[in-house]
Every structure is written in structure tokens, then in C-alpha cells.
Amino acid sequence: MDTYEKIIGLAKRRGFLWNSFELYGGTAGFYDYGPLGAMLKRRIEDIWREMYVIEEGFYEIETPTIGIEPIFVASGHTRGFSDPMVVCCGCDSAFRADHLIDGIVETPDALPAPEIKRLIDEHGIKCPQCGKTGTFGEVSSFNLMFRTAIGPGTERVGYLRPETAQGMFINFEHLFRFYREKLPFGVTQIGKSYRNEISPRQGVIRLREFTQAEAEIFINPRDKTHPKFSAVGDTILRLYPASQQEGGSGAGVVGGTGGADGGITEIAVRDAVNQGIIAHEFIAYHLVLTNLFLERVGIDPARLRFRQHQPDEMAHYAIDCWDAEVLTDRFGWVELVGIADRTDYDLTSHTTHSKHDLSVVLEYDTPEQVERIVVTPDMGVIGPRYKEKAGKVLAALKNLKEEDFSGDEIKVEVDCETIAIPRDLVEYKTIIEEVRGEKIVPHVIEPSFGIDRVIYAALEHSFAEEIVDCETRTVLRLPAEIAPVQVAVLPLLTRDELIEPALKIVQMCRRSGIFVSYDDGGTIGRRYRRNDEIGTPFSVTIDYDTLDDDTVTVRNRDSMAQIRVPVTKLVETIHEMLRDPTKFIIQSAQ
RNA sequence: GCGGCUGUAGUUUAGCGGUAUGACAUGAGCUUCCCAAGCUUGUAACCCGGGUUCGAAUCCCGGCAGCCGCACCA
Numbered sequence: 001m002d003t004y005e006k007i008i009g010l011a012k013r014r015g016f017l018w019n020s021f022e023l024y025g026g027t028a029g030f031y032d033y034g035p036l037g038a039m040l041k042r043r044i045e046d047i048w049r050e051m052y053v054i055e056e057g058f059y060e061i062e063t064p065t066i067g068i069e070p071i072f073v074a075s076g077h078t079r080g081f082s083d084p085m086v087v088c089c090g091c092d093s094a095f096r097a098d099h100l101i102d103g104i105v106e107t108p109d110a111l112p113a114p115e116i117k118r119l120i121d122e123h124g125i126k127c128p129q130c131g132k133t134g135t136f137g138e139v140s141s142f143n144l145m146f147r148t149a150i151g152p153g154t155e156r157v158g159y160l161r162p163e164t165a166q167g168m169f170i171n172f173e174h175l176f177r178f179y180r181e182k183l184p185f186g187v188t189q190i191g192k193s194y195r196n197e198i199s200p201r202q203g204v205i206r207l208r209e210f211t212q213a214e215a216e217i218f219i220n221p222r223d224k225t226h227p228k229f230s231a232v233g234d235t236i237l238r239l240y241p242a243s244q245q246e247g248g249s250g251a252g253v254v255g256g257t258g259g260a261d262g263g264i265t266e267i268a269v270r271d272a273v274n275q276g277i278i279a280h281e282f283i284a285y286h287l288v289l290t291n292l293f294l295e296r297v298g299i300d301p302a303r304l305r306f307r308q309h310q311p312d313e314m315a316h317y318a319i320d321c322w323d324a325e326v327l328t329d330r331f332g333w334v335e336l337v338g339i340a341d342r343t344d345y346d347l348t349s350h351t352t353h354s355k356h357d358l359s360v361v362l363e364y365d366t367p368e369q370v371e372r373i374v375v376t377p378d379m380g381v382i383g384p385r386y387k388e389k390a391g392k393v394l395a396a397l398k399n400l401k402e403e404d405f406s407g408d409e410i411k412v413e414v415d416c417e418t419i420a421i422p423r424d425l426v427e428y429k430t431i432i433e434e435v436r437g438e439k440i441v442p443h444v445i446e447p448s449f450g451i452d453r454v455i456y457a458a459l460e461h462s463f464a465e466e467i468v469d470c471e472t473r474t475v476l477r478l479p480a481e482i483a484p485v486q487v488a489v490l491p492l493l494t495r496d497e498l499i500e501p502a503l504k505i506v507q508m509c510r511r512s513g514i515f516v517s518y519d520d521g522g523t524i525g526r527r528y529r530r531n532d533e534i535g536t537p538f539s540v541t542i543d544y545d546t547l548d549d550d551t552v553t554v555r556n557r558d559s560m561a562q563i564r565v566p567v568t569k570l571v572e573t574i575h576e577m578l579r580d581p582t583k584f585i586i587q588s589a590q
Numbered sequence: 591g592c593g594g595c596u597g598u599a600g601u602u603u604a605g606c607g608g609u610a611u612g613a614c615a616u617g618a619g620c621u622u623c624c625c626a627a628g629c630u631u632g633u634a635a636c637c638c639g640g641g642u643u644c645g646a647a648u649c650c651c652g653g654c655a656g657c658c659g660c661a662c663c664a
Contacts, residue, residue, distance in 0.1 A: 013601065026654080027654090144664075195663085198663080199661090523624090523625085525627080562624080
């Protein structure tokens with residue numbers, strides 16, 4: 001049994017993750033979060049919110065999970081997200097149709113389906129599987145987006161969003177106003193996205209419905225420094241730069257090249273930026289932030305790396321792109337987060353398709369004085385004289401430079417013909433103009449988190465089996481702040497005189513916002529083990545001493561050590577220890 | 591989507607043509623003064639549909655799901 005099986009088994013048994021629709025046989029690519037899973041997920045999302053929304057100040061928005069077709073035409077998902085497929089009738093194998101005609105035309109992926117089919121037939125392409133010719137059926141396209149119809153009757157096409165990002169891009173104008181027209185600013189969204197994967201088979205690693213936490217940070221393309229970079233520049237990251245990766249496009253979503261440590265460089269981000277490994281400070285800052293988040297939710301730093309996309313792997317518009325990857329037992333390196341500089345691609349594309357200008361005026365600190373020539377031709381004369389050419393003459397005159405006005409005549413070229421215009425018909429003067437700013441399309445830095453994968457990785461990296469008194473103890477060493485159950489309250493024995501005070505302590509904890517579970521089944525040892533397995537960081541045990549001196553035992557999940565705490569100080573102590581579990585170690589040493 | 595392998599309580603497992611065995615887990619009770627102890631007792635399963643047969647968990651066919659390869663993975 002490998003670790004993956006153990007984790008999924010534990011998750012299923014204890015109510016973290018269940019395969020969806022199991023009552024009706026189940027369907028690949030969908031998972032339910034059970035009681036503990038949903039709690040874990042919410043705590044992880046809340047940490048993300050704390051770091052991105054509160055600390056970075058990137059407000060969170062919420063947009064529909066269904067999008068209308070034009071959005072995905074603009075984003076490229078209706079084209080780029082669909083693959084032409086063709087099936088060989090001889091052996092029933094399916095192939096990417098455009099790959100079959102690679103080398104015959106320059107850009108096979110840009111052709112419409114019937115054209116690809118025609119080329120396959122015309123060139124007598126053999127089936128790579130069975131070697132026969134002329135056995136291919138029609139070329140059909142498989143789009144990874146779920147398609148649906150909006151409204152009754154003549155339906156309007158809608159798609160379940162394949163990423164949350166577009167909802168933020170298309171609100172750019174509102175957001176820019178909201179942020180009082182200043183760059184940079186960021187916006188976030190946590191929500192479901194949908195991709196109709198052909199064969200999702202890696203549990204929660206590849207889902208058809210999944211949760212993304214994305215931030216879109218709109219920045220000035222001329223200035224990709226980060227105001228807080230100096231504070232994080234010394235951070236050491238484990239980088240796996242493109243230059244270190246061998247063999248073509250490197251890793252896919254799952255798997256990946258390189259051994260556990262192959263090609264990984266531990267380097268301060270400041271040096272990585274200075275050496276040109278990371279494109280600029282803004283990306284580097286977000287690598288650091290991602291690193292902080294992942295470590296905080298329990299990812300083992302030794303099994304974490306940042307892998308840079310190779311040039312041929314990166315979307316054509318992106319400048320630099322890094323994936324935070326974790327090492328898993330079964331799947332090798334798995335991508336959890338992508339951090340990309342998407343440049344102005346998204347806003348420019350939405351500008352073109354929506355016909356709304358999404359550029360912004362960036363005001364200079366001090367307005368610039370610019371010298372400019374203003375040409376004012378006497379159109380009352382020029383118009384009748386040149387008739388249909390008058391418009392072009394006007395345009396040509398406006399483009400002239402100062403030295404062109406020196407002679408008695410002004411020569412302009414219109415339709416390959418030189419026309420001389422008397423000097424006195426054209427007035428020109430030099431003015432000093434104040435330019436307050438310039439129009440730019442902001443660039444976008446996008447950290448995009450796959451929350452479900454983060455959850456799986458946190459489970460796997462915190463999973464431990466250790467031998468205690470010849471028995472295997474299974475323990476999830478989840479960070480205290482993401483553990484679903486924070487405290488277990490346990491009477492030492494199942495006796496009324498202990499149950500009663502225990503229930504009072506449960507009430508006390510709940511009123512102060514601590515999530516507790518109460519358990520009086522079986523023996524105390526069994527209950528400790530049960531709580532270890534779901535990662536409950538602390539247990540409070542009520543025994544006969546409690547009745548005498550009003551103190552209880554607090555037990556720590558990881559060390560199994562215990563301290564005694566007066567009931568009056570219990571809530572305060574627990575809050576402190578949840579915030580900083582080392583408090584327990586300090587107290588237990590006393 | 592293709593090929594191979596596999597589907598028995600929550601988990602794991604026995605049964606390989608005569609209506610399902612055990613373990614762990616779990617509920618109730620007893621016992622128990624700190625790490626999965628013990629005793630009593632309860633709940634709980636043949637993936638779905640068709641066929642062959644007097645009779646199918648078992649044999650055959652189809653579907654669904656899982657795993658492993660191939661392909662795919664903005």
C-alpha cells in the first residue's frame with residue numbers, strides 16, 4: 001500500500017473526502033468534502049484570505065461560474081482549450097488530429113476540422129497504431145469546457161468557467177475605479193472552476209470541478225519592482241530554473257523531470273532576480289508569498305520547489321512563469337500553484353473583442369513639457385484646389401517636420417505624386433504642451449492556487465506512522481491552525497461525575513470560538529489515537545484531580561506530552577497554543 | 591477515448607455453482623485513574639443490468655467505477 005492509498009483511505013474513513021455520487025456508482029473527477037474535509041478546506045482558504053486579502057489588500061470579489069461565449073472567445077479558451085480528435089476505424093485508437101499532420105503544414109492546430117481531415121486523406125497518413133491508411137473517421141473537436149445553454153428557446157451558449165481569472169479581467173474598469181485609478185492593485189477570487197478532463201484519474205489531483213484561489217495584480221508595465229521586495233529579498237527559495245531542466249518541455253501537470261533534488265538551486269530571491277533567473281521583483285515577491293503560504297499550511301519545505309516554465313511550454317504571451325510543485329509519493333512532482341506574468345494579453349484581448357478601451361492613463365509625477373508643431377492649412381483654398389486628394393494632402397501636411405516649412409513651397413507626396421503647396425496656404429507654429437501622463441495597458445501578475453491539490457499535499461506531507469509500544473500510531477501532523485478539530489475534550493472515564501464537568505468545559509470552549517469535539521467512547525488511549533489520526537492538535541482530559549483542584553490535562557498530539565492547566569486559564573492557554581504551538585513545548589518543559 | 595487488470599459490510603478478507611467467513615472499525619452495556627486492553631451484545635456487504643442454470647458472489651455478455659499503460663493535461 002503506498003502513501004496515496006493510505007491518505008485516501010484515511011480521508012474516506014474519517015470523513016475528509018468522499019467520491020461523489022457513490023450511491024449511483026460514482027463518476028471520475030468529482031469529490032465531496034466530508035465534515036472534516038470541508039472544515040480543513042475552509043481553514044486553508046481562510047489563511048489564504050488572511051495573506052492575500054487582508055495583508056496584501058487584494059479585495060475579494062465573486063463572479064458567476066457560468067460565462068457567456070464571447071468571454072471565452074476573447075480569452076482563447078474556445079479555440080485553445082479544444083483539441084481536434086480523430087479515431088481510427090481499424091483499431092479504435094484515438095489521436096490528436098493536428099498532430100498527425102505535423103510537418104505537412106506550418107500551423108496544423110490553427111486549421112478547421114474538415115481541413116485537417118482533408119489533409120490526412122490527401123497525404124495518406126497512416127494510423128500510428130495499426131499502420132493502416134484511410135481508416136480515419138471524421139475529425140471532431142473535444143473542448144475541455146463544459147457547455148450549457150442559457151435561457152429557454154433559441155439558446156445562448158454558456159460555458160462553466162475553466163478558471164476564475166476571466167471574471168476579474170472583465171471587471172477591470174470597475175476595479176480600476178474602485179481602487180481610485182492607481183496602479184498597482186490586486187483583486188482575488190476563491191471559487192469553483194470546471195474542466196471536462198478526458199480521463200481524470202489522480203483522485204483530488206485532477207478534478208473536473210475544483211477550487212481555485214486566484215489573484216490578479218494589475219501593474220505598471222514600466223515598473224515591475226515591488227515596494228516590499230527589500231523586506232523579503234533574503235528569503236532562500238528552492239528554484240528549478242528552465243536552464244536546469246533537460247529534455248524539451250519538462251514536466252507536465254503531473255509527474256515531472258528531475259529527481260528529488262536534481263537541478264534545484266537554493267538561492268536568495270534577490271540574487272535570483274539580479275542574475276536574471278527570475279524575470280523581475282514582482283514575480284519574485286509572489287514566489288516568496290506562495291512559499292510562506294504553502295509552508296504555513298503544512299507543506300514540507302524539503303519537498304517543495306519552484307519550477308520555471310521553459311520558453312516552449314509557456315503561453316506565448318507570458319514573460320515568465322513559475323510553478324510551485326510538491327513531491328508526492330505516487331505522482332512525483334505535482335503543480336500546486338502557477339505564478340505568471342501574463343503581460344497585457346488578457347486586457348488587450350478583451351479590448352479587441354469587447355471594443356471597450358481597457359487602457360489607463362498613468363499620470364506622471366510631474367507633467368512633462370513637450371514641444372510640438374501645430375500645422376493649420378487653409379482648407380478653404382486647399383480643398384477646392386486638390387478636390388478628392390485634399391484629405392490625403394491634409395494628412396501629409398500634419399506629419400511634416402519643422403524643416404519642411406523652410407522654403408517658399410511645401411512638398412508633400414500623395415499617391416506617388418509630389419505636390420507643391422504654396423507656403424502661405426499653410427500656417428504652422430511650435431507650441432509647448434503639457435503632457436500629464438500616458439496611456440498604457442496594465443500588465444497582470446497572476447498567482448493561481450489549486451486549493452484541492454494544496455489540501456492533498458498538506459495531508460500527505462503531514463501524514464506519519466510511528467511505532468509506539470509495538471503499535472502503529474497514525475498521526476496527521478497538520479499545523480494547528482488548519483486542523484479541522486482544534487481540541488478534543490475527553491473525560492478520563494465514562495462516569496457521570498467526570499462527564500458532567502467535561503461537558504461544561506466543552507460549552508466554555510465553544511463559547512470562546514474554539515472548535516471542540518467531545519468523546520467518551522471506549523478507553524482514553526483509543527480516543528487519543530482517534531484524534532491523532534484526524535490531526536487534532538490538543539486534547540483536554542478531565543480526571544479525578546479536576547474535581548479536587550479544578551485543573552485539567554492538556555495533551556499535545558505530536559509529542560504526546562501533557563501539562564496541567566487550571567480550568568480558569570484553559571481557554572486562554574488553548575488560544576495561545578493554537579496560535580503558536582511552541583507555547584506547549586515551553587510550558588511542558590517547566 | 592483505446593488496451594490490460596480488478597470490483598464481497600466503513601476498511602480488509604474467506605468463499606470459485608447450493609443464499610456469505612473472520613478481523614479491524616463502529617453503536618449499546620459492563621469494566622477501566624492517561625495512550626488503539628478485556629468481556630457481553632448489536633448494526634453492517636456480494637458494483638449495476640441482462641443471459642445460462644432448478645439454483646449465480648461464483649460462469650458468459652453489456653454497462654459503470656477504480657488501478658496500471660497509451661493518448662490528453664489552456
